[in-house]
Amino acid sequence: MSTQRVVGQTAAAGFQIGVRRTLSLPQEEAWALLLSPQGRKLWLGEITNVEFSKGSTFETVEGHCGEFRVVKPLEQLRLIWQPAGWLDASTLQIRLLPTAHAGKTTISFHQEKLDNAERREVMKTHWEDVIAGLQAMADNGFTS
Template sequence: MTQSRTEHESGNGQQAKPVGLTAAAGFQIGVRRTLPLSVQEAWSLLVSPEGMKLWIGEADGLDLKPGETFAAAEGVTGELRVVKPPEQLRMRWQRPGWNHPSTLQIRVLPAAQGKATVSFHQEKLEDMHARETMKSHWEGALEGLRALADRAGK
């Protein structure tokens, strides 16, 4: 099978770097969405039991403090590293079957007209397949947050 030059080779004949690959952090993905919520409302939704199911899974009783570990019923495990309400979570985050954990950062940023942007940024992913899998996962999590916000009448 031949590969297209635009995907795998730069114009000067050298191999192009795959999308999402960095020298320092391996493969990474970033996904964000602006919600019709204030920063505080978005944070509260994100860390609510319903919101946490979208990005961790079933992980009852997670105390949001640095050093806290979690293991969801679905097999996701990790450790919170940075907790700065209402704006940032940073953690080790690992799916079942992965050889090593990734680094996940979730941010809630102020946006225009009193809205908030929720951002998922994940790095140290093993390969392109993991990157694409996580892109779909985080897009689904953001859709789920929007649905929760809609149900709350926002």
């Protein structure tokens, strides 16, 4: 007899969520947008100094903290991310995926090790809002 899981529940890592959207930016510009002060404020929080390198730690004005585990320029960020008020950290992966259409890049947010289905839904809405914000910046002529 197997235990039935709900949407987003994994066998070993709690709950997960993935959100993606294609932006009308080439990969280099999408990467620059993601790491720009305005872009990173959307997904990381308010932070003045942050080093995007493996092993670098951070803490935002809001109290979010974490550590970068993987940094592949133009392609991927993987980090341990613990928002203020959370008892446990989660794993956040951001990928930039080239598309078959020139000048477009798919941005993907994947978060795992979430506590429960309710937190998964909250984070789904959060990442959808983040991507919508990035899309708005791209549509309004962001240049690196």
